[in-house]
Amino acid sequence: MLVRSVVVTLIIVFSECITVYDTKSLSIYELYLRATNCDAVFKSDLIKNGSLSSPEYPGTYSPRTTCRYEFQGRGKERVQIVFTDFSLYHPGDEVRDQCEGADVLSAFVMIDGKEEKIDSYCGKKLPRPIMSNGPRLVLEFKGIYSSRFSRGFQAVYTFTETFGINTGHQLTELPCAFMFNSTSGHQNGTFVSPNFPGYYPRDTECHYFFYGRNEERIKLVFESFDVEGVAPCEARTASDYVEFSNYMARDRKFPRYCGYISPFEVMSDQKFFRVTFRSNDRLDGTGFNASYYFVEETNTLSSSVRPTLSPGGTSSSTSVFLSIHVLLFSCVVSCLSVLHHRNPL
Secondary structure, three states, X not given: OOOOOOOOEEXXXXXXXXXXXXXOOOOEEEEEOOOOOEEEEEEOOOOOXXXXXXXXXXXXXXXXXXXXXXXXXXXXXXXXXXXXXXXXXXXXXXXXXXOOXXXXXXXXXEEOOEEEEEEEEOOOOOOOOEEOXXXXXXXXXXXXXXXXXXXXXXXXXXXXXXXXXXXXXXXXXXXXXXXXXXXXXXXXXXXXXXXXXXXXXXXXXXXXXXXXOOOEEEEEEXXXXXXXXXXXXXXXXXXXXXXXXXXXXXXXXXXXXXXXXXXXXXXXXXXXXXXXXXXXXXXXXXXXXXXXXXXXXXXXXXXXXXXOOOOOEOOOOOHHHHHHHHHHHHHHHHHHHHHHHHOXX
């Protein structure tokens, strides 16, 4: 069947169905010949966001259905998947049996040039948002069975360069960096790890720079913190971590933080503060959700809270200067990266 349009279109050919994405109106025309096996490729140079669903959604999908959804971004783009509905056949107890013997949707990312599965989803619990570690992501749906109570799934996809972080001013000089400036009129706000509340992407480094006025300090309050790792959160323990510093370079005054930590606070010693999040290519966590406050120094002398060590973690409880800072920090990051590859731990 030949599909013609007067506007630029992206035609995705399934094994036994054709989906045409009208990139001007973003509407979707589906011509189902037979709803069985299907494959789809989504490219960011044609469309930056849209939706996808299992065959015949919201009706029941057919038995022995296998679909592969491949997302191909460009450059610094990441792929984010946010589910809006999820109902797959499961024969037993979802918590106890996990996905054994059930219909399943699996997510894969590229690590060292190979596809590696990061998670599988089944049953009726809505999955957390997914984010790739680079410009590519693959979803694979295997519907072995079928049930009149199983609608399948529906999700929204986005090719993004913001890592799902919607606060602060993004700095393009670094792959993932955001600035929070007291002079912008925002004396307080929130910031999160990439893809929060979903699992953060693997092999990702993000920086958060806080610039206060003279006589101001920065107070950070972490409401939730789940970063995979064990103390002391160094490379030798294969840990992801969050690092705090009063400088662009590492500040030995602060230990690195990882693990599951109860709410806690951190206070800077001066008007500048840096927070760095780093994940490796192994395991995942939900990351962190935090608030920041630019506070007068005279009001912080008695309120600085230092978290204490706890099991399974590390705690319980203008423009010119910016350009110089970012330039110096970029040099430090590049040098450390070269040294790491020459002398891996």
